Amino acid sequence: MSTPDPSQTQNSAEAVREAQPKPAKARPGQRVNHASAAREFLQSPIHAQSHDERVWAMRQRRDAAAETIPEWEELRDLASQIKTHALTHLDEYLEQFADNAAANGVHVHWAGDAADHNRIVHEIFADHGVKKVIKSKSMLMEECGFRHYMEGVGIDIVETDLGERIQQLDAEDPSHVVVPAVHKMRSDVSQVFAKTLGSDPDNDDAHYLTEQQRQATRPLILDADAGMTGANFAVAETGGFVVCTNEGNADLSANVPNLHVASIGIEKIVPKLSDLGVFIRLLSRSALGSPITQYTSHFRAPKPGGEMHIVLVDNGRSKRLADERFWSSLKCIRCGACMNTCPVFRRSGGLSYGATYTGPLGLILDPSIDAYRYSNLPFASTLNGSCTNVCPVKINIHEQIFEWRQVLAEDDMIPWTKKSTLAAAGRTLASPRAYRAAIKSAHSALKHLPDWALYNKLNAWGQVRDLPDVPAEGSFHDWYRQHRLNKEDPTAGDRE
Amino acid sequence: MRIGLFVPCFIDAFYPQVGIATLELLERFGCDVDYPFDQTCCGQPMVNSGCHAEAAATEQLFVDNFADYDVIVAPSGSCVHQIRDNLTAVEQTAAVKHVRENTFELVEYLHDVLKVEAFPWAKFPHRVGYHDSCNTLRNLGHGKPSELRGPDFSKPRALLHKVEGIELVSPSRPDECCGFGGTFSVTEPEVSGRMGRDKIADHGRAGAEYIVSADTSCLMHQQGCAKRIGAPIQFKHIAEVLNGSAA
Ligand code: SF4
Numbered sequence: 207m208s209t210p211d212p213s214q215t216q217n218s219a220e221a222v223r224e225a226q227p228k229p230a231k232a233r234p235g236q237r238v239n240h241a242s243a244a245r246e247f248l249q250s251p252i253h254a255q256s257h258d259e260r261v262w263a264m265r266q267r268r269d270a271a272a273e274t275i276p277e278w279e280e281l282r283d284l285a286s287q288i289k290t291h292a293l294t295h296l297d298e299y300l301e302q303f304a305d306n307a308a309a310n311g312v313h314v315h316w317a318g319d320a321a322d323h324n325r326i327v328h329e330i331f332a333d334h335g336v337k338k339v340i341k342s343k344s345m346l347m348e349e350c351g352f353r354h355y356m357e358g359v360g361i362d363i364v365e366t367d368l369g370e371r372i373q374q375l376d377a378e379d380p381s382h383v384v385v386p387a388v389h390k391m392r393s394d395v396s397q398v399f400a401k402t403l404g405s406d407p408d409n410d411d412a413h414y415l416t417e418q419q420r421q422a423t424r425p426l427i428l429d430a431d432a433g434m435t436g437a438n439f440a441v442a443e444t445g446g447f448v449v450c451t452n453e454g455n456a457d458l459s460a461n462v463p464n465l466h467v468a469s470i471g472i473e474k475i476v477p478k479l480s481d482l483g484v485f486i487r488l489l490s491r492s493a494l495g496s497p498i499t500q501y502t503s504h505f506r507a508p509k510p511g512g513e514m515h516i517v518l519v520d521n522g523r524s525k526r527l528a529d530e531r532f533w534s535s536l537k538c539i540r541c542g543a544c545m546n547t548c549p550v551f552r553r554s555g556g557l558s559y560g561a562t563y564t565g566p567l568g569l570i571l572d573p574s575i576d577a578y579r580y581s582n583l584p585f586a587s588t589l590n591g592s593c594t595n596v597c598p599v600k601i602n603i604h605e606q607i608f609e610w611r612q613v614l615a616e617d618d619m620i621p622w623t624k625k626s627t628l629a630a631a632g633r634t635l636a637s638p639r640a641y642r643a644a645i646k647s648a649h650s651a652l653k654h655l656p657d658w659a660l661y662n663k664l665n666a667w668g669q670v671r672d673l674p675d676v677p678a679e680g681s682f683h684d685w686y687r688q689h690r691l692n693k694e695d696p697t698a699g700d701r702e
Numbered sequence: 703m704r705i706g707l708f709v710p711c712f713i714d715a716f717y718p719q720v721g722i723a724t725l726e727l728l729e730r731f732g733c734d735v736d737y738p739f740d741q742t743c744c745g746q747p748m749v750n751s752g753c754h755a756e757a758a759a760t761e762q763l764f765v766d767n768f769a770d771y772d773v774i775v776a777p778s779g780s781c782v783h784q785i786r787d788n789l790t791a792v793e794q795t796a797a798v799k800h801v802r803e804n805t806f807e808l809v810e811y812l813h814d815v816l817k818v819e820a821f822p823w824a825k826f827p828h829r830v831g832y833h834d835s836c837n838t839l840r841n842l843g844h845g846k847p848s849e850l851r852g853p854d855f856s857k858p859r860a861l862l863h864k865v866e867g868i869e870l871v872s873p874s875r876p877d878e879c880c881g882f883g884g885t886f887s888v889t890e891p892e893v894s895g896r897m898g899r900d901k902i903a904d905h906g907r908a909g910a911e912y913i914v915s916a917d918t919s920c921l922m923h924q925q926g927c928a929k930r931i932g933a934p935i936q937f938k939h940i941a942e943v944l945n946g947s948a949a
Binding site for chain 1 (some may be wrong): 711713714715717719722725737739740741742743745747748750751752753755756757758759762763788836840847849850851852875877878879881882883884886887888889890891892894895896897898900922923925926927929930
């Protein structure tokens with residue numbers, strides 16, 4: 207999938223003056239601090255509001271599109287069942303897929319991890335003397351750090367998806383799986399293009415910008431030695447795969463050069479061609495609210511005189527598949543609906559997650575990639591559950607976020623002060639007497655919310671909100687004793 | 703049929719009127735309600751942060767306090783969700799199972815069990831925006847969330863419609879989270895505050911004078927945000943409105 211028309215991005219005179227918020231990336235070995243990156247994002251009010259509104263608009267279009275399908279909820283059920291079946295028989299279907307692809311004349315490779323993937327593709331390129339590569343959008347290649355790897359070995363990679371190209375030119379990660387530059391305003395794009403493509407910095411007309419990019423990229427496409435794509439679905443019974451885009455750029459990447467390399471995560475397998483009837487109906491409706499992507503491209507064999515390679519990548523997937531609590535995250539079809547509905551994502555921007563996968567999906571995937579680095583992310587959620595309800599393959603996203611908190615707490619991946627404060631809260635709340643004493647002291651000097659009620663180091667509650675009033679009648683407990691129990695005895699009912 | 707009334711810690715400490723309204727309301731319908739005196743909390747503050755082991759003793763105390771009642775009722779969706787779905791740090795004995803299976807949130811109890819037809823004592827001549835807390839809506843099934851297709855229903859609105867004079871208004875994002883989220887409110891104060899202000903503003907644009915909800919913690923957060931920016935909107939728990947609280 208890809209970025210919708212940049213004319214949908216907003217612009218205004220003020221936006222030109224407000225620079226795009228760019229949170230610092232966590233250094234290797236450091237924890238991503240989502241809360242502080244989110245604070246920075248919110249300090250750019252024009253970007254923050256525009257982001258919330260634009261991403262919410264995608265959620266609304268998704269609702270409207272789903273409304274046109276009476277059997278929408280059954281479709282979600284079916285999609286979930288097909289994915290569950292495929293994942294629980296993954297070994298068989300992978301072999302079937304690989305055999306069929308090989309029979310179609312495709313070279314099939316198996317990559318255990320990101321490093322394997324990058325090395326295998328590098329070898330293919332070295333064999334063919336490839337120096338210049340065009341690629342369409344692939345989250346898997348982002349996950350593998352593929353572009354950086356290729357830069358290191360002197361191979362030029364050009365993104366052909368518009369949003370991804372903007373992000374590449376700005377040396378920034380994608381902020382959303384479907385719309386990688388959705389956090390940018392038109393004025394930001396005009397600045398990036400002015401610096402990198404030499405366009406007019408004061409012209410942020412969407413058509414002008416698109417045309418500039420097109421003129422700059424076309425020659426690179428025509429000149430490329432190899433093309434790369436990802437895949438949205440890999441069909442076991444045919445050995446073919448499907449790429450969904452709105453710009454047709456996957457077709458350029460696949461068809462212009464003679465060498466096509468497709469990187470496919472092993473979880474992309476569906477058993478039958480007819481299964482696509484379920485997933486294609488759900489994918490773009492869930493993502494952008496359109497009935498189908500502009501291009502649904504099926505690839506099965508190399509073009510005459512050409513060569514096609516498929517790299518099947520595990521990179522932690524089979525390990526996740528063995529995990530009872532989190533395996534179903536592999537059902538994901540990367541539609542981005544969970545991001546669009548997430549009130550935290552909309553108000554913090556994708557870059558605040560400091561990870562390949564952002565939003566609710568990121569919260570459940572990233573810690574499985576690096577638990578310490580991403581240990582804050584499962585806490586960047588209100589557990590509101592909206593993500594679970596929009597997910598077209600019915601992943602219990604918010605329950606997995608909740609599970610991750612437990613895993614991280616048990617593995618001592620949450621700050622020690624937090625854990626010890628909560629342990630103390632647990633002791634207070636397990637003792638009626640300590641609890642009553644704590645309420646009394648809170649009532650006598652309420653300067654911040656007590657830790658037993660809410661872990662509240664540094665009075666974070668009071669940063670943005672006022673405290674509740676101390677009730678004149680005392681606690682409910684006091685009231686009950688006075689009005690319903692022995693009115694004379696001030697200790698009536700209390701356990702010694 | 704003995705009902706054990708659970709008054710969660712936030713309500714006990716800061717919103718006793720919500721506990722009182724709940725008690726009185728149940729008594730108006732002839733319920734035999736008792737308030738076990740040694741109750742504290744359901745364990746949610748710890749569990750919400752992933753600290754299940756730290757919640758075990760609190761959960762055990764909760765079960766000890768309530769195991770002898772036929773039914774437990776609480777005016778708090780998030781606590782009922784904790785008890786029903788996440789009270790797992792203690793061994794799942796028969797008593798624990800009994801408590802978990804027989805705990806009801808107040809709206810559910812009035813709507814599904816007592817099947818209340820009328821609140822003749824209640825008048826609330828105001829424009830009210832009802833706040834579906836995420837726990838009541840998506841975890842307890844108070845209504846149809848906007849993400850799902852299917853017939854529309856809302857148990858709390860069905861009850862509020864029976865109150866004389868009330869006018870329900872709807873914000874443009876009807877069930878967007880208000881940003882409380884338990885620990886989230888303090889681990890991500892900026893995003894939480896922004897969500898709270900956005901929520902209040904959306905209700906304000908819809909013309910609400912009051913925001914009414916079945917979750918006190920969401921109300922405490924929204925009220926705190928409103929006070930901080932001087933927004934004139936007011937807040938009431940649904941128990942107070944149904945019990946005939948004047949404005
Ligand atoms: S988790 Fe579900 S909603 Fe989110 S991107 Fe994946 S398929 Fe879409």
